[in-house]
Amino acid sequence: MKLASYKSGRDGTLMIVDHTLTTCCPATDIASTMQAALDHWDSVAAKLEEQYTLLCEGKHSGAEPFDTSRCAAPLPRSFHWADGSAYVTHVELVRKARGAELPASFWEDPLVYMGASDAFIGPEDPVEAESEDWGIDFEGEVVVITDDVPAGTTVEKAANHIKLLGLVNDVSLRNLIPGELAKQFGFYQSKPWTAFSPVLVTPNELGSAWDGARLHLPLRATYNGELVGAPNAGQDMTFDFPTLIAHCAKTRSLMSGAVIGSGTVSNVGSKDGSCCLAEIRCLETIRDGKPSTPFMSFGDRIHIEMLDAAGSSIFGAIDQQVVRYQPSRD
Amino acid sequence: MKLASYKSGRDGTLMIVDHTLTTCCPATDIASTMQAALDHWDSVAAKLEEQYTLLCEGKHSGAEPFDTSRCAAPLPRSFHWADGSAYVTHVELVRKARGAELPASFWEDPLVYMGASDAFIGPEDPVEAESEDWGIDFEGEVVVITDDVPAGTTVEKAANHIKLLGLVNDVSLRNLIPGELAKQFGFYQSKPWTAFSPVLVTPNELGSAWDGARLHLPLRATYNGELVGAPNAGQDMTFDFPTLIAHCAKTRSLMSGAVIGSGTVSNVGSKDGSCCLAEIRCLETIRDGKPSTPFMSFGDRIHIEMLDAAGSSIFGAIDQQVVRYQPSRD
Numbered sequence: 001m002k003l004a005s006y007k008s009g010r011d012g013t014l015m016i017v018d019h020t021l022t023t024c025c026p027a028t029d030i031a032s033t034m035q036a037a038l039d040h041w042d043s044v045a046a047k048l049e050e051q052y053t054l055l056c057e058g059k060h061s062g063a064e065p066f067d068t069s070r071c072a073a074p075l076p077r078s079f080h081w082a083d084g085s086a087y088v089t090h091v092e093l094v095r096k097a098r099g100a101e102l103p104a105s106f107w108e109d110p111l112v113y114m115g116a117s118d119a120f121i122g123p124e125d126p127v128e129a130e131s132e133d134w135g136i137d138f139e140g141e142v143v144v145i146t147d148d149v150p151a152g153t154t155v156e157k158a159a160n161h162i163k164l165l166g167l168v169n170d171v172s173l174r175n176l177i178p179g180e181l182a183k184q185f186g187f188y189q190s191k192p193w194t195a196f197s198p199v200l201v202t203p204n205e206l207g208s209a210w211d212g213a214r215l216h217l218p219l220r221a222t223y224n225g226e227l228v229g230a231p232n233a234g235q236d237m238t239f240d241f242p243t244l245i246a247h248c249a250k251t252r253s254l255m256s257g258a259v260i261g262s263g264t265v266s267n268v269g270s271k272d273g274s275c276c277l278a279e280i281r282c283l284e285t286i287r288d289g290k291p292s293t294p295f296m297s298f299g300d301r302i303h304i305e306m307l308d309a310a311g312s313s314i315f316g317a318i319d320q321q322v323v324r325y326q327p328s329r330d
Numbered sequence: 331m332k333l334a335s336y337k338s339g340r341d342g343t344l345m346i347v348d349h350t351l352t353t354c355c356p357a358t359d360i361a362s363t364m365q366a367a368l369d370h371w372d373s374v375a376a377k378l379e380e381q382y383t384l385l386c387e388g389k390h391s392g393a394e395p396f397d398t399s400r401c402a403a404p405l406p407r408s409f410h411w412a413d414g415s416a417y418v419t420h421v422e423l424v425r426k427a428r429g430a431e432l433p434a435s436f437w438e439d440p441l442v443y444m445g446a447s448d449a450f451i452g453p454e455d456p457v458e459a460e461s462e463d464w465g466i467d468f469e470g471e472v473v474v475i476t477d478d479v480p481a482g483t484t485v486e487k488a489a490n491h492i493k494l495l496g497l498v499n500d501v502s503l504r505n506l507i508p509g510e511l512a513k514q515f516g517f518y519q520s521k522p523w524t525a526f527s528p529v530l531v532t533p534n535e536l537g538s539a540w541d542g543a544r545l546h547l548p549l550r551a552t553y554n555g556e557l558v559g560a561p562n563a564g565q566d567m568t569f570d571f572p573t574l575i576a577h578c579a580k581t582r583s584l585m586s587g588a589v590i591g592s593g594t595v596s597n598v599g600s601k602d603g604s605c606c607l608a609e610i611r612c613l614e615t616i617r618d619g620k621p622s623t624p625f626m627s628f629g630d631r632i633h634i635e636m637l638d639a640a641g642s643s644i645f646g647a648i649d650q651q652v653v654r655y656q657p658s659r660d
Contacts, residue, residue, distance in 0.1 A: 010369060010585070010586075012485070039340060077409045077585065078409070078448075079407045079409060079447055079448035079449075080406070080446060080447070080448035085515070100468070106513075107510075109513075111513055111515050112445075112515060112516040112518050113516050113518070114443075114444035114445065114446065114516065114518060115410055115444065116410060116444065117410070118408075118409035118410035118583060118584065118585035118587070118588060119585050121582065128481070129581070130481070130482055130581070134581065150657065150658065151458070151460070151522075151655060151657055152460055152655070152657025152658075173581060176581070179439075181514040181515075182514075183436075183441055184511040184512075184514055184516070185415070185437075185441050185442060185443040185511075185516050185517070186443050186444065186514070186515050186516020186517070187444075187515070187516070188412070188442050188443070188444060188578070189577070189581045190581075192481075192581040192582035193582055194573075247519070248518070250519045251460070251464065251503060251506070251519045251520075251522040252446065252447065252522035252523055254448065255340070255407065255448035255449050256340075258448060281503070300346045325481060325482070327423070327480060327481055327482025327483070328480065328482075
């Protein structure tokens with residue numbers, strides 16, 4: 001099934017969306033919010049599926065057109081957002097561009113950072129930033145949402161805890177990253193907002209493209225109308241999702257609604273383009289000695305989407321414009 | 331006023347606790363959970379205060395004895411937990427022990443990392459760990475809880491967003507830290523659990539000890555029955571709470587219920603002892619060439635508390651035992 005949240009208060013209103021993303025209905029008689037559904041997944045999932053089936057068959061009496069402009073992030077705020085950097089080929093490329101060696105351990109020990117989850121933004125919400133000097137960039141990623149994961153879970157067990165999948169744009173402020181990483185405490189100011197696809201979907205929606213660990217489809221990033229990347233998310237993912245989850249649950253449990261991200265999707269050699277400007281700039285630096293593609297400007301648009309084998313959108317599109325944010329300092 | 335959460339489900343039951351921490355009453359007719367109260371603070375705070383006054387005057391018909399053994403963390407899970415390292419003297423000491431220079435910028439640019447907030451633990455909950463080899467340590471800290479903080483807020487404005495204060499034990503796995511910091515993505519596996527004092531209190535409970543930016547009282551850490559530290563939290567705090575909040579809100583808004591931590595309380599020269607074993611071990615290393623105090627063992631107890639000028643407990647005590655956690659891997 002596919003689930004969205006329409007904007008309403010801090011946690012939105014949970015909506016069930018049909019397979020084609022054409023119609024939807026409120027799920028509020030089953031669970032008022034996505035977090036409430038995740039907190040009681042075992043008892044509500046079957047009920048939601050039942051309504052979803054009616055909706056897909058065109059038999060739901062409460063069906064209404066699905067309007068992505070009303071969408072919040074499907075999980076509008078979460079208690080845990082751990083973002084990996086699972087495509088190590090991307091990390092290697094970034095290092096190569098600055099003439100640094102990749103430590104061998106990076107191929108064996110996952111990189112994960114904790115992100116801000118007190119407000120995720122909707123698929124069509126603007127990306128607000130105070131200054132273009134911060135080096136505004138997008139990052140197209142795949143994420144999974146878990147139920148409760150006990151501490152010390154194995155990779156094999158971890159796969160069973162994946163309840164939903166989606167796409168995100170992990171907005172990054174590239175010019176703030178070097179200073180933050182040098183302090184070793186991880187990203188903070190440099191990772192302000194994360195936008196989500198209109199819907200999250202259960203693994204069974206993905207057919208053979210989902211092997212229980214990786215999602216084998218291209219992730220399409222279109223920047224100001226031009227397709228700049230369509231790397232296959234199932235290729236070159238050094239650490240698959242169960243491995244990331246087991247890493248995150250090594251010393252403590254994860255609770256329902258934990259969001260685990262893949263990091264920027266990237267394929268060896270970037271032959272099908274890139275899902276972030278930083279990677280494009282690294283390739284330019286390696287080739288030309290310096291980058292020629294600037295970071296995002298106010299007014300720029302980024303569109304991130306994944307199509308199934310038949311060319312239909314699975315998660316709906318993230319489609320955002322960068323806008324200037326003027327803080328009130330009076 | 332003082333607020334607690336009794337254990338119940340994932341978010342607990344919000345309780346109002348009298349000034350002396352003797353009696354309490356449910357606040358559920360005003361706000362069912364602490365997060366719900368924080369989400370609507372402007373409209374519920376006065377109502378909670380009214381009940382609190384009745385409770386303190388011994389006139390509340392629903393008063394019952396306050397039982398800390400029933401306490402969850404006052405905010406049992408949060409959408410944002412940003413922990414600073416605001417006592418730079420502590421960071422300097424840690425560096426000195428390993429023969430490293432402190433970058434000058436560390437005195438001007440706050441260190442902050444994002445912590446796991448999908449489940450905070452109660453004041454008397456065990457500290458569960460799979461292995462003593464992880465280097466289990468406590469960290470006594472002061473935290474503030476904010477309402478919504480707009481992006482780009484000034485330090486002056488930030489102070490107005492502090493709604494509640496409390497104490498935490500930021501459990502740290504010291505032997506996992508060097509490897510994680512070397513990867514530059516910040517703490518993750520090395521910061522598993524954060525325990526909270528039984529109550530959070532509004533700033534007006536603190537009298538002159540709270541100057542709007544720092545809390546000027548000793549934080550007492552008692553390890554296996556021996557007082558090992560009582561540094562004054564108001565001294566040597568390089569970055570006060572409004573400065574930490576403004577740092578955290580530089581590029582994005584913070585949402586209601588954001589928890590901002592001070593980092594281990596520490597005074598120059600550690601003349602009144604230390605609020606974590608790591609600092610004690612650093613002092614030993616500087617003096618003797620190597621540490622002699624081991625990290626925590628299973629069965630060890632840590633007690634963290636702050637007393638007012640009259641010797642009464644302000645927040646109640648964090649009192650925890652370290653226990654072995656045996657993960658189920660079948």
